[in-house]
Each structure stands twice: as C-alpha cells, then as structure tokens.
Amino acid sequence: xxxxxxxxxxxxxxxxxxxxxxxxxxxxxxxxxxxxxxxxxxxxxxxxxxxxxxxxxxxxxxxxxxxxxxxxxxxxxxxxxxxxxxxxxxxxxxxxxxxxxxxxxxxxxxxxxxxxxxxxx
Numbered sequence: 531x532x533x534x535x536x537x538x539x540x541x542x543x544x545x546x547x548x549x550x551x552x553x554x555x556x557x558x559x560x561x562x563x564x565x566x567x568x569x570x571x572x573x574x575x576x577x578x579x580x581x582x583x584x585x586x587x588x589x590x591x592x593x594x595x596x597x598x599x600x601x602x603x604x605x606x607x608x609x610x611x612x613x614x615x616x617x618x619x620x621x622x623x624x625x626x627x628x629x630x631x632x633x634x635x636x637x638x639x640x641x642x643x644x645x646x647x648x649x650x651x
Contacts, residue, residue: 544572554615570633581626584633605630
C-alpha cells in the first residue's frame with residue numbers, strides 16, 4: 531500500500547510543479563521565445579530530486595528545428611530562475627532539479643497519421 535501513496539504523492543507534486551511553472555512563464559518571464567512555451571507534463575523521480583518538464587511551443591510547426599533547439603537551450607539556461615521562483619511560491623520542502631525537454635509527441639503522431647493515411651489511399 532505504501533507504493534500507491536508514494537505514487538500519488540509524486541503525481542500530486544508533479545501537478546503542482548506543472549501549474550507553478552506555467553504561472554511563472556506567464557507572469558515572470560520577459561523572453562518572448564519562452565512566452566510561447568506550454569507545459570504538457572512534469573515527470574518526477576521517485577526520490578523527488580529530479581524533474582523532467584516536457585513542453586510544446588505554441589505554433590511550433592512554423593518554427594525551424596534550430597529555433598526549437600535554441601528555445602530549449604534558453605529555457606534550460608533559466609532553470610535556476612525557475613527553481614528559485616518555485617521555492618518561493620510553492621510549499622515544497624525542496625524543489626527538484628529541473629530539465630526542460632521539448633515534447634515532440636504531437637508532431638510525431640501527426641507524421642505517423644499522415645504516413646498511415648498515405649498508405650491507405
């Protein structure tokens with residue numbers, strides 16, 4: 531039973547971090563490149579020391595791969611700023627180390643769907 535409560539705790543903390551990071555992007559970030567970022571998921575390690583923050587970029591289909599890499603690099607260079615804001619804004623005892631990762635699941639699914647449709651017709 532302990533496993534379930536630990537799992538729920540990790541999920542709950544992930545939800546809090548997702549909401550807080552989204553608010554920081556909306557309210558505290560001045561970089562226009564990061565303003566287009568939308569947080570999709572936060573995956574936290576079981577020991578709560580590391581968090582993968584998955585994001586998409588609004589209208590990312592209009593952006594070149596180099597631009598996406600630059601945005602990813604920019605947001606990762608701001609992770610100490612996020613950690614500082616999270617420690618101030620949230621009730622967490624310790625804020626996990628953040629790693630921002632571009633979530634290309636949607637674009638891969640779209641490409642796969644196009645491939646399937648092309649082979650069907």
